[in-house]
Amino acid sequence: MTSASPGPAKPTAGTEGLRRQNTAVVLRALRQQGPSTRAELAKLTGLAKATISVIVSDLEAAGAVAEGGSRPGVRGRPGRPVGLRGDRFVALGLELNVDYVSAVVLDLAGQVVLSESRPAAPGALLDLARDAVTAHAGPGRVLVGTTLAVPALVRGDDRTVAWAPNLGVEGAGLADAVADLLPGGELQVSNDANCAAYAESHHGAAVGVAHALYLTGTVGIGAGIVQDGELMRGGAGFAGEVGHMPVGDSTAPCGCGRRGCWEASVGLHAMLAAVGMPELDTPLRTAEAVAARAAGDPAVRAGLERVGHDIGLGLAMLSSVLDPEVVVLGGYFAPLGELVLGPARRTLDERLASAVQVRPELRLSTLGIQAAALGAAEQSLGPVFSGELDLAEPDGWSSDREQRAHVDER
Numbered sequence: 440m441t442s443a444s445p446g447p448a449k450p451t452a453g454t455e456g457l458r459r460q461n462t463a464v465v466l467r468a469l470r471q472q473g474p475s476t477r478a479e480l481a482k483l484t485g486l487a488k489a490t491i492s493v494i495v496s497d498l499e500a501a502g503a504v505a506e507g508g509s510r511p512g513v514r515g516r517p518g519r520p521v522g523l524r525g526d527r528f529v530a531l532g533l534e535l536n537v538d539y540v541s542a543v544v545l546d547l548a549g550q551v552v553l554s555e556s557r558p559a560a561p562g563a564l565l566d567l568a569r570d571a572v573t574a575h576a577g578p579g580r581v582l583v584g585t586t587l588a589v590p591a592l593v594r595g596d597d598r599t600v601a602w603a604p605n606l607g608v609e610g611a612g613l614a615d616a617v618a619d620l621l622p623g624g625e626l627q628v629s630n631d632a633n634c635a636a637y638a639e640s641h642h643g644a645a646v647g648v649a650h651a652l653y654l655t656g657t658v659g660i661g662a663g664i665v666q667d668g669e670l671m672r673g674g675a676g677f678a679g680e681v682g683h684m685p686v687g688d689s690t691a692p693c694g695c696g697r698r699g700c701w702e703a704s705v706g707l708h709a710m711l712a713a714v715g716m717p718e719l720d721t722p723l724r725t726a727e728a729v730a731a732r733a734a735g736d737p738a739v740r741a742g743l744e745r746v747g748h749d750i751g752l753g754l755a756m757l758s759s760v761l762d763p764e765v766v767v768l769g770g771y772f773a774p775l776g777e778l779v780l781g782p783a784r785r786t787l788d789e790r791l792a793s794a795v796q797v798r799p800e801l802r803l804s805t806l807g808i809q810a811a812a813l814g815a816a817e818q819s820l821g822p823v824f825s826g827e828l829d830l831a832e833p834d835g836w837s838s839d840r841e842q843r844a845h846v847d848e849r
Contacts, residue, residue: 456826458494461486463826465494466503469523470549470824474507476518495521497831502527503547523548528581528823528830532816533568533617534588534631534809537605537658539721540564541809542571545816547823547830549642554809558720569620576622583828584819586627587617588634588811590659592677597627601677604695605659629818631655631811632679633670635769635804636663638814644767644802652763652799654681654754655811656770657722659694660702664761681757682706687749704749707771713742723808726771733778740778747779751786758799759792769804776803 461484468483469475477495481488498504499521506519525546534541540563544553552575557563568585576582591603598614618626636645636653645651645665653663660682664671672678683695687704694702703709707722716732716739719725733739754766772779780801787798804810822828 459826459829461490462494462498462829462831463824465491465498466523466830467824469504469521474520474522476520478518480521501831503830525550525552526580528583529575530583530816530819531568531571531575531585532588532634532812532814532819533564533585534634534812534815535559535564535606535608535613536590536631536811538718539808540567541812542567543809543812543816544571544575545813545820547820551813554813556721556808565616565620568617572620572622582622583823584625584627585617585621586629586634586815586819587614588629588631588815589613590631590655590657590661592680593628593630595676597629600628627819629815630661630663630679632661632663633672634663634812634814634818635806635810636665636767636814637670637817638806638810639767639769639804640665640668641817642813643806643810644804645765648765650762650764651767652757652761652765653767653769654772656707656726656768656772658707660706662757681753684753684756686753686756701749701753705746705753710743710746710771713746714739715742721808722771723774726774730774730776730778743775743778744782747782748786750779751783752790754783754799755787755790758787759796763799765802766799767802767804769806769810770808773803773807
């Protein structure tokens, strides 16, 4: 999960709570470090070897871990490494965007079991969710959670869409429709940029980075802010809504109904208007076609130069406020690479107010169009690695979820 030390758990209310927290510590250690012997787990977590043995036995009985082959131990005795199993527990991440839908199924060990995108169409998200559940949940495999990523502001209940100017979807109806397809009906909704940022910090270009900013590159522009592997969501959970900052062409109309928003100058449709090319079925394929044309067309390169300049304007503002070490550019930005990164860097250098300010390193996303869905799946595993869901007692999950839902409602 995160780069932080798994560390021993602090005592919680009662023996059961402490057991859950210690189990979560062991799971996090195995996820971060890979297969480890019991002695290594005791050293990594600070837990007693006897405690480790009990936890490992419970997790093995639940199908969450398995022992591998022998290897030399620290003091010469053979140690049998314990590793997370990928065939028993999985999580589902979904994304609904303007022109595509995506699904990723992630197993407990962090391996991608399914990764698929389809063009957006009526019913496409529900069809994709249904297919993913049918293929990857059922007898012998448990779906521990599902998260849906949307380009929207999502309320603190992690279910209600408050504002989605590019989708026109509001309220809890979308969540209800998807939840009806899931075993147990458990679903959370999250902002797409937050999900993609989470994916980059755990699987992509921001792994090991303490302070990172992720910028989407789709029809809308949003940002996810990650510190030490965890999302910074702000007071109301709406942090990162950067696409509607007044940056760039002050006359450009935006999908939100106003003029002069940043995404009206650097969003996918703005980029296509700048280069005079049509949109294809996904942002990545569209950008790949633009990059290919730019190789021999000076007018396309000039249009991308203007877009890159406006990207740099917004990043200069964000860098002055947030001071990120790394900025990861995802979506359509990735295939364009230096065609937009070059002018963005130059503008950053010109606009940072002081020479003592450090320009953040600009990196391209490595996760493709499924970044948000991958991050959504990773977030769905969060309750397992925090101890909220107990893999050793799956029959108790329903009561766990009911209790969490009751807390959310309060």
